[in-house]
Amino acid sequence: MNISLSDAQALVLFEWLTEQEEKGNFSFDHEAERAVVWEIQAQFKNTLPELFRSDYKALLEEARAKVVQSQ
Numbered sequence: 001m002n003i004s005l006s007d008a009q010a011l012v013l014f015e016w017l018t019e020q021e022e023k024g025n026f027s028f029d030h031e032a033e034r035a036v037v038w039e040i041q042a043q044f045k046n047t048l049p050e051l052f053r054s055d056y057k058a059l060l061e062e063a064r065a066k067v068v069q070s071q
Contacts, residue, residue: 006070007048008063014044014051015060 005013017037020026028034045051050059 006066007050008066008070010044011048011050011060011063012067014041014048017041017044 017040021037021041026034026037028037050056050063053059
């Protein structure tokens, strides 16, 4: 299965996943669920160069605005 996301959507989703993990908000019923979330995060890390830019926070805010505007 492939899921298609815009760059802005991917960045917003990555940030949300990371925030939830850092806050301890994930509650997994099975280790497989955790593995899937970690795999998604790893794929984002390998494909989103924005994550490593010094202006990441500004890029994230721009991406959030794009996502909201596209609704």
